[in-house]
Amino acid sequence: xxxxxxxxxxxxxxxxxxKPSYVASHIALFLTCLVIGVSLALTPQYLFPDQTxxxxxxxxxxxxxxxxxxxxxxxxxxxxxxxSKGVRNYVTITDADFLAFTPVTPRSLVTAKYARTLVxxxxxxxxxxxxxxxxxxxxxxxxxLFLAALTILTFFVLFLQSVSVxxxxxxxxxxxxxxxxxxxxxxxxxxxASSAVIIVMALSQYFPIQQYVAALGQAAEELWSYLxxxxxxxxxxxLMFGNTDTxxxxxxxxxxxxxxxxxxxxxxxxxxxxxxxxxxxSPLGMQSPLGLRVENLFEGRFSWQKPSRIVFLxxxxxxxxxxxxxxxxxxxVLTYCVSFAAWFLLESVLPVQSVPDFEELLGPLRVFVxxxxxxxxxxxxxxxxxxxxREMGKIxxxxxxxxxxxxxxxxxxxxxxxxxAVSLVPMAVVAGWVFxxxxxxxxxxxxxxxxxxxxxxxxxxxxxxxxxYDLNNQISLKSASAFFIxxxxxxxxFIYVVSVQSVLFQAxxxxxxxxxxxxxxxxxxxxAGRGFDKMELKKVLPRNPRLEQPTTENQKLAT
Amino acid sequence: MPQYAIETFDITKxxxxxxAVDRLNLRVEEGTIHSLLGPNGAGKTTVLNMLSGxxxxxxxxxxxxxxxxxxxxxxxxxxxGYLPEEPQIYxxxxxxxxxxxxxxxxxxxxxxxxxxxxKYLKLFGLNKVEQVFCGALSHGMKxxxxxxSVLVHDPKVILLxxxxxxxxxxxxxxxxxxxxxxxxxxxxILVSTHILExxxxxxxxxxxxxxxxxxxxxxxxxxxxKAGASGDSSLEDxxxxxxxx
Numbered sequence: 001x002x003x004x005x006x007x008x009x010x011x012x013x014x015x016x017x018x019k020p021s022y023v024a025s026h027i028a029l030f031l032t033c034l035v036i037g038v039s040l041a042l043t044p045q046y047l048f049p050d051q052t053x054x055x056x057x058x059x060x061x062x063x064x065x066x067x068x069x070x071x072x073x074x075x076x077x078x079x080x081x082x083x084s085k086g087v088r089n090y091v092t093i094t095d096a097d098f099l100a101f102t103p104v105t106p107r108s109l110v111t112a113k114y115a116r117t118l119v120x121x122x123x124x125x126x127x128x129x130x131x132x133x134x135x136x137x138x139x140x141x142x143x144x145l146f147l148a149a150l151t152i153l154t155f156f157v158l159f160l161q162s163v164s165v166x167x168x169x170x171x172x173x174x175x176x177x178x179x180x181x182x183x184x185x186x187x188x189x190x191x192x193a194s195s196a197v198i199i200v201m202a203l204s205q206y207f208p209i210q211q212y213v214a215a216l217g218q219a220a221e222e223l224w225s226y227l228x229x230x231x232x233x234x235x236x237x238x239l240m241f242g243n244t245d246t247x248x249x250x251x252x253x254x255x256x257x258x259x260x261x262x263x264x265x266x267x268x269x270x271x272x273x274x275x276x277x278x279x280x281x282s283p284l285g286m287q288s289p290l291g292l293r294v295e296n297l298f299e300g301r302f303s304w305q306k307p308s309r310i311v312f313l314x315x316x317x318x319x320x321x322x323x324x325x326x327x328x329x330x331x332x333v334l335t336y337c338v339s340f341a342a343w344f345l346l347e348s349v350l351p352v353q354s355v356p357d358f359e360e361l362l363g364p365l366r367v368f369v370x371x372x373x374x375x376x377x378x379x380x381x382x383x384x385x386x387x388x389x390r391e392m393g394k395i396x397x398x399x400x401x402x403x404x405x406x407x408x409x410x411x412x413x414x415x416x417x418x419x420x421a422v423s424l425v426p427m428a429v430v431a432g433w434v435f436x437x438x439x440x441x442x443x444x445x446x447x448x449x450x451x452x453x454x455x456x457x458x459x460x461x462x463x464x465x466x467x468x469y470d471l472n473n474q475i476s477l478k479s480a481s482a483f484f485i486x487x488x489x490x491x492x493x494f495i496y497v498v499s500v501q502s503v504l505f506q507a508x509x510x511x512x513x514x515x516x517x518x519x520x521x522x523x524x525x526x527x528a529g530r531g532f533d534k535m536e537l538k539k540v541l542p543r544n545p546r547l548e549q550p551t552t553e554n555q556k557l558a559t
Numbered sequence: 560m561p562q563y564a565i566e567t568f569d570i571t572k573x574x575x576x577x578x579a580v581d582r583l584n585l586r587v588e589e590g591t592i593h594s595l596l597g598p599n600g601a602g603k604t605t606v607l608n609m610l611s612g613x614x615x616x617x618x619x620x621x622x623x624x625x626x627x628x629x630x631x632x633x634x635x636x637x638x639x640g641y642l643p644e645e646p647q648i649y650x651x652x653x654x655x656x657x658x659x660x661x662x663x664x665x666x667x668x669x670x671x672x673x674x675x676x677x678k679y680l681k682l683f684g685l686n687k688v689e690q691v692f693c694g695a696l697s698h699g700m701k702x703x704x705x706x707x708s709v710l711v712h713d714p715k716v717i718l719l720x721x722x723x724x725x726x727x728x729x730x731x732x733x734x735x736x737x738x739x740x741x742x743x744x745x746x747x748i749l750v751s752t753h754i755l756e757x758x759x760x761x762x763x764x765x766x767x768x769x770x771x772x773x774x775x776x777x778x779x780x781x782x783x784x785k786a787g788a789s790g791d792s793s794l795e796d797x798x799x800x801x802x803x804x
Contacts, residue, residue: 393647394649400636400641402635402666405632533615534615
């Protein structure tokens with residue numbers, strides 16, 4: 001049985017390695033992680049002499065902070081598992097067809113698919129390396145112990161991935177046994193409990209986490225200490241502080257957790273029927289009155305005759321209907337909460353205020369980190385990143401419309417701008433409150449719309465030039481590469497301006513940025529139009545050169 | 560001198576090293592039904608994609624009603640109604656909304672659009688499902704929706720790629736009759752198919768494609784002559800003779 005799964009895994013790898021989009025998206029992902037990791041590593045907090053950081057060198061605080069952060073990751077993973085589409089996530093329509101005409105079981109296919117996704121999770125370890133390495137230098141952690149800490153982290157990441165699939169497969173198995181209402185009730189309970197935990201985590205800035213949990217009772221504290229996240233965090237902190245006492249048992253515990261998750265997955269995938277892997281059938285009619293009201297509002301306001309508006313309203317309609325009933329949007333909200341919590345914890349561990357002259361020294365860099373966290377959290381809301389790709393197999397409709405290509409690009413841009421502004425403005429206000437942004441920083445917050453202008457038009461451009469390989473699968477290439485480049489382009493001027501306190505200078509700068517944004521947006525949209533013109537409906541695979549070689553094997557086959 | 564609604568001048572389409580269409584010269588007279596025949600992989604769909612402006616020819620040019628599709632794509636596309644082989648449509652638009660979207664995109668006047676939609680919905684038996692999402696329809700019903708979307712903006716040139724695939728016999732006949740009516744009213748129809756019966760029933764001129772090139776072109780009688788077939792031989796015999804199978 002395991003042999004079949006291994007064969008499927010090998011095939012899955014081979015197929016994907018031939019897809020340039022798969023390779024490119026992973027390279028973009030790893031590069032992004034590299035840049036983020038290096039940026040974090042270069043944040044001078046880590047380069048301060050250790051005697052300045054009393055709190056950092058206190059293992060209790062570091063352990064609690066890391067445990068809380070890992071617990072949030074675990075929570076996020078769990079919620080993603082509960083609210084996602086189940087193991088269907090790992091299967092494409094082509095895979096489902098493959099299952100239909102071969103004796104391969106859904107279990108083998110899904111196992112192979114999720115094992116393959118572990119490759120992209122390694123990027124998290126890469127990210128962690130850049131954060132942990134400078135810390136290990138400050139703390140003078142011996143290299144073997146640093147590597148051991150990194151290994152424990154890798155174990156934890158693997159555990160997160162396997163537990164996520166375990167939850168999804170159990171959820172799918174439950175689908176066969178439990179009625180819809182019970183499942184919905186369970187999901188709501190899980191959501192409420194998770195929100196409570198997030199709030200507790202967020203409040204940990206003001207109430208030390210151990211005390212807070214202890215107040216909930218001895219049982220809660222014990223539970224906390226046995227969570228894989230706590231075990232992993234404690235182990236990493238101990239290793240970084242040069243303590244190897246519990247290394248073996250911690251590693252064993254995490255390994256057992258991984259194996260247990262895999263076993264649960266294996267058994268719960270057993271009764272899975274191929275039908276459960278097919279795409280969710282469309283509902284018969286409109287189910288969201290709120291969506292209808294918003295649509296009517298827009299439809300009444302605009303003339304439908306202008307090409308860009310036709311594209312805009314079409315996309316808006318589809319998104320409102322899809323987004324309002326799609327629980328997976330919750331993932332993004334959770335990402336945001338996790339990012340906020342991470343920032344809280346970062347400030348708790350590294351008490352910026354207590355360091356003499358720190359504000360003067362690191363003011364602009366603090367803004368960098370804030371903006372970084374902000375943009376990281378907000379990126380998923382910028383839907384233009386997959387604009388043209390979102391059309392997938394339906395791209396022929398847009399391409400056969402008698403519109404100028406640029407009008408289609410403008411429609412996509414208009415839509416992306418509207419949707420992202422609707423989601424970003426309230427988030428920016430909350431971010432201002434949470435990050436305690438100063439007046440001067442608020443002023444620069446005006447830059448956000450310009451950032452959106454450019455990011456959206458860039459997203460449309462990338463979507464036009466890099467459509468998915470077969471137009472049937474949406475891939476993450478667009479978001480990863482657009483995010484990577486936008487981040488570099490947009491953050492540099494921001495940091496510079498914040499460092500200059502003159503309001504006049506800032507006002508002039510905003511004017512320049514406005515002109516720059518409008519110009520570059522127009523340029524991107526024109527280029528996107530050209531890209532959309534050139535976009536092919538499908539790409540032909542390159543010939544396999546090995547088959548064309550007159551090898552003895554081929555000659556034998558030919559005869 | 561005949562007026563051509565569709566003209567291609569040495570069009571070639573290459574995908575990487577693969578040549579899907581090779582120096583193709585096709586002419587379709589205005590107000591006629593013309594069939595494009597060919598075995599699988601002959602390049603029929605690529606030709607239609609280039610005619611509809613979805614793909615750009617690597618070399619050569621395409622004219623629809625004397626308008627260059629590459630130089631003036633919006634103008635040319637506004638005259639064309641295209642039905643692809645396996646059309647995917649927006650799943651969460653209702654049938655009426657989808658047809659409305661198409662009508663608006665082709666600048667059908669607002670006051671006349673709803674009437675046209677009603678007409679075709681009724682004709683193709685879709686009036687009971689007009690408020691149902693397209694994604695919830697069966698394959699055949701979806702095909703009817705796409706057929707309606709081709710007709711709703713009253714195009715001058717209709718390009719059809721395997722149009723009868725998925726349609727039941729009654730709807731197929733209805734569509735065929737409608738196409739004849741459209742041609743009689745002056746519309747030009749190009750049907751790509753590998754079902755020879757369909758081409759035979761339309762009875763117009765036929766172009767046979769094989770391995771990216773035109774191998775024969777003419778009426779059934781002209782093709783019979785070219786293939787050296789007898790007077791009572793079917794289009795299938797002629798096709799097989801010309802494609803050397």
